[in-house]
Amino acid sequence: MTIGLAVIGAGYWGPNLVRNAMATPELRLEWLCDLDEGRARTVLGRYTTVRPTASYEQVLQDPAVDAVAIATPARTHFDLVRAALDAGKHVLVEKPLTPTHAEGVKLVALAEERGRVLMLDHTFCYTPVVRRIRDLISTGELGDVQFVDSVRINLGLVQPDVDVLWDLAPHDLSILDFVLPGGLDPVAVAAHAADPIGAGRPCLAYLTLWLRSGVLAHVHVNWLSPTKIRTTVIGGSRRTIVWDDVNPAQRLAVYDRGVDLASAGADERRAALISYRTGDVVVPALPEREALRGVMGEFAAAITEGRAPLTDGRSGLRVLALLEAAGRSIHNDGRRIDLGDIFDV
Amino acid sequence: MTIGLAVIGAGYWGPNLVRNAMATPELRLEWLCDLDEGRARTVLGRYTTVRPTASYEQVLQDPAVDAVAIATPARTHFDLVRAALDAGKHVLVEKPLTPTHAEGVKLVALAEERGRVLMLDHTFCYTPVVRRIRDLISTGELGDVQFVDSVRINLGLVQPDVDVLWDLAPHDLSILDFVLPGGLDPVAVAAHAADPIGAGRPCLAYLTLWLRSGVLAHVHVNWLSPTKIRTTVIGGSRRTIVWDDVNPAQRLAVYDRGVDLASAGADERRAALISYRTGDVVVPALPEREALRGVMGEFAAAITEGRAPLTDGRSGLRVLALLEAAGRSIHNDGRRIDLGDIFDV
Amino acid sequence: MTIGLAVIGAGYWGPNLVRNAMATPELRLEWLCDLDEGRARTVLGRYTTVRPTASYEQVLQDPAVDAVAIATPARTHFDLVRAALDAGKHVLVEKPLTPTHAEGVKLVALAEERGRVLMLDHTFCYTPVVRRIRDLISTGELGDVQFVDSVRINLGLVQPDVDVLWDLAPHDLSILDFVLPGGLDPVAVAAHAADPIGAGRPCLAYLTLWLRSGVLAHVHVNWLSPTKIRTTVIGGSRRTIVWDDVNPAQRLAVYDRGVDLASAGADERRAALISYRTGDVVVPALPEREALRGVMGEFAAAITEGRAPLTDGRSGLRVLALLEAAGRSIHNDGRRIDLGDIFDV
Amino acid sequence: MTIGLAVIGAGYWGPNLVRNAMATPELRLEWLCDLDEGRARTVLGRYTTVRPTASYEQVLQDPAVDAVAIATPARTHFDLVRAALDAGKHVLVEKPLTPTHAEGVKLVALAEERGRVLMLDHTFCYTPVVRRIRDLISTGELGDVQFVDSVRINLGLVQPDVDVLWDLAPHDLSILDFVLPGGLDPVAVAAHAADPIGAGRPCLAYLTLWLRSGVLAHVHVNWLSPTKIRTTVIGGSRRTIVWDDVNPAQRLAVYDRGVDLASAGADERRAALISYRTGDVVVPALPEREALRGVMGEFAAAITEGRAPLTDGRSGLRVLALLEAAGRSIHNDGRRIDLGDIFDV
Incomplete structure (x- = not known):
């Protein structure tokens, strides 16, 4: 059937x-x-x-x-x-x-x-690389997520009915919703955007999300970049992921590199407690699958x-809630918009 | 003598x-x-x-x-x-x-x-690449500057007395002050920052500058990144520059790629007026000089x-004014800080 | 019709x-x-x-x-x-x-x-990049061809009925036949090959062609390489081409870099006559077309x-003549095989 | 003292x-x-x-x-x-x-x-990367060495008293002598070279070594290349190393990728016995040390x-023996030169 x-x-x-x-x-x-x-x-x-x-x-x-x-x-x-x-x-x-x-x-x-x-x-949620990222986080291999930075820029088609945030950021937002433990759960959002060519809508934008976990997530989208960059970095307390989607030979790399703080001490003694991990990098084998x-x-x-x-539809709603809030931020001088319960559909 | x-x-x-x-x-x-x-x-x-x-x-x-x-x-x-x-x-x-x-x-x-x-x-203002960028802008080869995006991240030493903005962003700010026509002339600034490792000060930050010319400039600095990125993109109406300082074989590339708008028309007719340049890339020969x-x-x-x-000292003051304003923004939920005349020393 | x-x-x-x-x-x-x-x-x-x-x-x-x-x-x-x-x-x-x-x-x-x-x-003769290479040579922009080096390696399927030379080198040979002025015109060939995994036929090979023009052309093919490399360098007296087929963002680069000799002088004076060009690199825009x-x-x-x-069929015969001669060289300890008139079908 | x-x-x-x-x-x-x-x-x-x-x-x-x-x-x-x-x-x-x-x-x-x-x-034998390569081989992590391919090309100074082989190949030969189990032990050598600019001595050369172990090792040196490449691949039965010396962010990569043959069977059944490993890549952390x-x-x-x-001096002699034999090969149409006992000093 x-x-x-x-x-x-x-x-x-x-x-x-x-x-x-x-x-x-x-x-x-x-x-x-x-x-x-x-x-x-x-x-x-x-x-x-x-x-x-x-x-x-x-x-x-x-x-x-x-x-x-x-x-x-x-x-x-x-x-x-x-x-x-x-x-x-x-x-x-x-x-x-x-x-x-x-x-x-x-x-x-x-x-x-x-x-x-x-x-x-x-x-993107159905790519082998995003599946693997979700696994790396859910199994604890990354440790606690500490920061997220995502760049999605290229010389793109200026869309007739949506701006660059609505065109490109849904990818980043839906991916984060998919890979972060418990889904994307922001408490506030701010966005800065520009339309330097007079297209009538933002052609480049920066989006900051304050997540409930305390993590700062940042997304950069741009239709005017001469180079194509699709890179998402997810920093963790044990490992950090770099996903470079335009590099098929090394789409995903897991770095055992980072900064550790032994414990919170008095301010002047903190320097002594900071240590740097500079270990190996592992590039996991991933299937190529459309x-x-x-x-x-x-x-x-x-x-x-x-x-x-x-x-499902609710994942789409979470993306919409964020895009709308980002739009409000843009129209209010980049002000931080608290999401309150609009996000809890 | x-x-x-x-x-x-x-x-x-x-x-x-x-x-x-x-x-x-x-x-x-x-x-x-x-x-x-x-x-x-x-x-x-x-x-x-x-x-x-x-x-x-x-x-x-x-x-x-x-x-x-x-x-x-x-x-x-x-x-x-x-x-x-x-x-x-x-x-x-x-x-x-x-x-x-x-x-x-x-x-x-x-x-x-x-x-x-x-x-x-x-x-950096004394590197061959920054000199060349200044020339490319001042001679009009780039056309009007449309946007600036600068990323300066790596696994960096967590400084004992300054945060990541004060440590790294002076490079970007002084470079922009040096290469932009008339110097760096922002009307407002906003910054978002985080300290996910508990270092006692921001370890990663995003800085947005609204320039008097209408240009949006953005700077991303981060001490926790496992990879080292030093990339500045300056988009122009005629050409766009990509400066990748960790790639000595191609430190600077000048792209004849971008989006053009024939003229401002009624909204529904705009799409027809948009055209895309996808021309050559030129990698200028630059001397290697410390x-x-x-x-x-x-x-x-x-x-x-x-x-x-x-x-000179005044260029240092312009950097200080911006760093202070960025700090105020961080302490005010990322609010946009109008610089007023504080910047006109 | x-x-x-x-x-x-x-x-x-x-x-x-x-x-x-x-x-x-x-x-x-x-x-x-x-x-x-x-x-x-x-x-x-x-x-x-x-x-x-x-x-x-x-x-x-x-x-x-x-x-x-x-x-x-x-x-x-x-x-x-x-x-x-x-x-x-x-x-x-x-x-x-x-x-x-x-x-x-x-x-x-x-x-x-x-x-x-x-x-x-x-x-490959029908790709935009090979067309452009042929144009760059035929218009004289490269000057006289001085050397050719082509590498075509990756983790490849070990073919059941042909060795690595017959599998991969036809690409390089047909491309050279297409782009070199007057076609591929070798006077001799030598090949060295190995079968380190016991597959029953060569899995990696090096092919040297002595062209009538005096140019040395070299082809490296390998089924066992963990990385995929598809790079052809054609050195010319005025410019040098680097074609990197696995880098879509910069498939072709034309370098104004090389060594010039003012004129043939007495041996001890030659050093003084050597000069080095270290000019710009141009990455031509190419259409993406299957x-x-x-x-x-x-x-x-x-x-x-x-x-x-x-x-046409004759271009296929030129490739066959070279593959056969390469096979004879492999079976004769890598001896140089003069092609005589076998190549003039 | x-x-x-x-x-x-x-x-x-x-x-x-x-x-x-x-x-x-x-x-x-x-x-x-x-x-x-x-x-x-x-x-x-x-x-x-x-x-x-x-x-x-x-x-x-x-x-x-x-x-x-x-x-x-x-x-x-x-x-x-x-x-x-x-x-x-x-x-x-x-x-x-x-x-x-x-x-x-x-x-x-x-x-x-x-x-x-x-x-x-x-x-080079005193670099952290070459030390690590020697360890990877001597500990058996690579398995049996199956092939070696080394490329050392760039726009180099045309030396007044030595050709490109004597200038650059000693690096590759001394490195192989250092990392291969039992040192570099070739039974024969062949070399092809050219002087396309009329410098009076070879400016580019290809060197093939037949090692006693059956391994084919190949070295490509070139003074006329517009790009700088320093890549050595050492294929093993368990892992393959790619050493890219111009990429400090990933100087050494160990690939669990290759072709395996279950066992030597009758020719027509071999295809069924071939399998492909496409595992992870590990980039070992290496100290940066001059x-x-x-x-x-x-x-x-x-x-x-x-x-x-x-x-020691004997390692220098092994390099000299190979360079001399390579020179004889060049002067004999690229003929394979058996090293006999000249190599056993």
């Missing part, structure tokens, strides 16, 4: 969903839907048995369709997801879930009401098993 | 001053002074004609000494510099000039009163010519 | 041919043929209109098939290519053309007799225009 | 010997001798108590001088070393020991006759303890 799927949106990301859906045995791709049916036809190519269509209605009315995977602009997500859930379909949707946290809350509630899977395509394949597998499994997927 | 010099402080940096002073023909090294005379003797070695001493007084009273180069902890700078100026000596001093802006102001005033050179050892040699040469030249050095 | 194509072989490389053939408008993919029809079916997937078959005969008898693209083990090439040409089909074939030079000569003659295109899939797309386009164009393709 | 030392030669390398001798407590630097006394004076600087001289005779007659360290052109080594040994001095000499093997043999014999230390400055300091310490210790140094 395979799950009938339609992919919605034949733009930048849609073709990847199509390709990976076709390679997932548990799924049966029925439609590729795009307002521009010609674009859908082009993506499918000349040799396909998958049908293109411009009619979302037709897709939702097709009883062979059990689920949809939505890769359209963010501003269309609310209506498309709601219609799909109302039609009884399971939904996989690109990040961000919706342009506002309030809309996202409604969709999560609707999915629960309808008993349908609502899953976010937080692709992350989207894992996304598709998890989506199918969640549907089949009637359970919440790893990256 | 050579200039008689004494180096004060035989700790981490002093030996470099000694070695470069000895290699500068215009200087004549007379003394190496340290509270621990044995340490001074060890630094000088067994084959030297330079005299060690533990007496700063003796140095200042020596008429053969025209100038002192001070490489002692920051908290001692004010007294040592004042005494030297009072004794009629020219002064080269390590950054930061003093632990407070107010003290720095006094020293600058005193130096002017005494007609003596007061120079900051902003070493920066401290340039520092010594400039110090000697400023003394001889009776003029202000490139990195 | 599209060209009907069958892909033969659904192993390692076949799927790439299938995918690129499907994306080439001038081609019309009819069949994927493999002795194991199930494997062909798996490669095509569940959504295809392309037919799998285990019968090569059926393919050759199909009048809708104008051409075949062969990606089977080398030992099968002679029979498969001959049968295709005899059936009046155009042929694109993986390297090496055949296991012996003599067989290759027969196929080239047969193709000419039948008036059919016989093209080698020398994939090379196999270019292969397919050239195959289609050669068929349509009734002309020899860029990498 | 310190050992009185004179450094002979104030050219490229002499200053490094001077600096490290001065920092070695067991040594007492008495003289720096150069035909050009002014050059010696410049190297010593204005603040020294060490005496410059142009008279080698004066140095040898000075009873305070127990040992000399010779850093002059290779063609002068024989006379200088012989005179020093005749005068009863211990000798540290730059590589190559002498321009011919025969001369080297005489010096080794003379040193033994006189009971003096004759040590080669094979600097190698020449270790050279000086070993020289002093060998003198004091009346024993042969780690890199």
Whole structure:
């Protein structure tokens, strides 16, 4: 019994969903839907048995369709997801879930009401490297997390409807939500942003998160960088991780290097108590596996098993809450925004 | 006619001053002074004609000494510099000039009163790469500066008397002061910092500067990073510079890559006006030259010519003003601190 | 009028041919043929209109098939290519053309007799970087070629029917044949090889070519290297190229660095005449384009225009002549093998 | 009781010997001798108590001088070393020991006759990384050595009296002699070389060594390369080492990656027996220590303890035997030269 799927949106990301859906045995791709049916036809190519269509209605009315995977602009997500859930379909949707946290809350509630899977395509959470990072933290190999620094910059497409934070930071936020023990649990956030080219929205931004554990996490996103950097450092009391995603030969490195403090002493005696670890570096062997394949597998499994997927609607809401708070910070001179209970959906 | 010099402080940096002073023909090294005379003797070695001493007084009273180069902890700078100026000596001093802006102001005033050179050892300003960056900006090759991002992290010595911002950020700030047209001219600053190991002072910090030109500049400093990164990116409207100081084979790269906006149009038409430059990268040939040699040469030249050095006391004050404001921001939840006229010394 | 194509072989490389053939408008993919029809079916997937078959005969008898693209083990090439040409089909074939030079000569003659295109899939010749290298040399920007050094090593599959030279060196040889002015024109060759794991055939080898121009070219291939290196250096009298194919951010770099000799003088005076250029490095912008797309386009164009393709059968023969001579050298203690006229097919 | 030392030669390398001798407590630097006394004076600087001289005779007659360290052109080594040994001095000499093997043999014999230390400055053998490599091999962690590949290329000074092999390959050969179990023990050698700029001597060369163990070792040296590469790969049956000396952040990496053959089976069944290890990489922490300091310490210790140094005259002879054989190969079209017993001095 395979799950009938339609992919919605034949733009930048849609073709990847199509390709990976076709390679997932548990799924049966029925439609590729795009307002521009010609674009859908082009993506499918000349040799396909998958049908293109411009009619979302037709897709939702097709009883062979059990689920949809939505890769359209963010501003269309609310209506498309709601219609799909109302039609009884399971939904996989690109990040961000919706342009506002309030809309996202409604969709999560609707999915629960309808008993349908609502899953976010937080692709990175399905990569071997992120899985390994989560393991390194959860097994205690890293010790206590001490700091997080993530840089995600390159010469990127200036998006027409979202700023750089909404475009890129969901990756970092969903990854942290996935790997940190207990998930991402910030008490406050601040963001500084700029639009030096006059694009009408921030093209570069810095995001600081104060986590409940006391950890400071920082994210740098930038569409204007001539070089591509995808580096996340997670400092721990026993080891520190450097994940460099543009270096396939050494994507992950675990450093036994750091600063230790024997114990808290009187101020003048502290220097004597500080010691430096400068041990080996280990580069773990990781399988090379396309992350989207894992996304598709998890989506199918969640549907089949009637359970919440790893990256469920609530993980999408946590990302939205942070993005909204970051936006408020930007509009208030970079002020620290206390998250209070908005984060506890 | 050579200039008689004494180096004060035989700790981490002093030996470099000694070695470069000895290699500068215009200087004549007379003394190496340290509270621990044995340490001074060890630094000088067994084959030297330079005299060690533990007496700063003796140095200042020596008429053969025209100038002192001070490489002692920051908290001692004010007294040592004042005494030297009072004794009629020219002064080269390590950054930061003093632990407070107010003290720095006094020293600058005193130096002017005494007609003596007061120079900051902003070493990086004397490297071939920083000279070239200044040229690339001043000649218009970069176009308008659009953003600045600087990362200076490594497994660093946790300093006993200064935090990571005071230890590392003076490099970035003095460099920006040197290369930006008209110098570093911020209107506000914010800083976020953390001390995850309980060292008693920030061990990692993020500093955001809003410049009068509208440019956002960001500095990341960290003592706990297992990897050493020294990268400064200066984005321009025509070219973007990436300076990677730990890569001697490609220290500086000039990218003809970026995003252009034809003109400010109505919002929905903007996307059509955005274009992407993806041109060549040029790695300029740069001489390999020890920066401290340039520092010594400039110090000697400023003394001889009776003029202000490139990195004079006022450049030190601008750095101090920013560090103080950053400290206030840290103590106020990362609040943006307007600099007002504190910066116009 | 599209060209009907069958892909033969659904192993390692076949799927790439299938995918690129499907994306080439001038081609019309009819069949994927493999002795194991199930494997062909798996490669095509569940959504295809392309037919799998285990019968090569059926393919050759199909009048809708104008051409075949062969990606089977080398030992099968002679029979498969001959049968295709005899059936009046155009042929694109993986390297090496055949296991012996003599067989290759027969196929080239047969193709000419039948008036059919016989093209080698020398994939790298269709990459933007190799095109640019050819331009840099042909326009004189490099000056005279002075030396060539090519390294192609990684942890590779130990092939069941060919050694490491036959597996990897065809890439280097076909590239040199493509970029050097007048093609690859060696007068002698020597090779040293080893099989340290007891695989039954060389797993690492060093190949030296003495070119008619006096240039020494060297190729290092290795299946046992834990790191992947794909670097070709072409030294010229004016510039030197470094092509690092595993570094997408800087695949090609053109160095204005080298040693110049003013003129040939008496031996003791030579030192004075030597000078060193240490100029800039330029990293040209290159499009990212899948090379196999270019292969397919050239195959289609050669068929349509009734002309020899860029990498025709004769280019395949030059590679074979060198591989055979290298084999003779290995079996003769690494002796230099003069190529005489064997190379002039 | 310190050992009185004179450094002979104030050219490229002499200053490094001077600096490290001065920092070695067991040594007492008495003289720096150069035909050009002014050059010696410049190297010593204005603040020294060490005496410059142009008279080698004066140095040898000075009873305070127990040992000399010779850093002059290779063609002068024989006379200088012989005179020093005749005068009863211990000798540290730059590589190559002498321009011919025969001369080297005489010096080794003379040193033994006189009971003096004759040590080669094979600097790399005293680096932490080479020590670690020797340990990794001797402890069996690498397993059996399977292949060696060493690349030492950069834009180098075209030497006036030696070719690129004599200039650079002694490093690789002395390192292999130091790290391989039982030392470097080749049965044959071949070399290919070229002089594409008309310098009058080879500027690039490839050297192949067939070791008695069956291992193939290969060395690539080149003065004309625009990039600096210093990489040595030592493949083992259990691990493989990659030593990248221009990457201080990761100088040494130990790869658990390779190809294993279960056992020697019939040819057609071999493929099934091949397996691939793709395990972790470990980057061992290594101290940063100047190698020449270790050279000086070993020289002093060998003198004091009346024993042969780690890199004694015989290690120098093994290097000379190989360089001479390589030269014969170059002059014989790259023919393999059997070393017979010339190598067993």
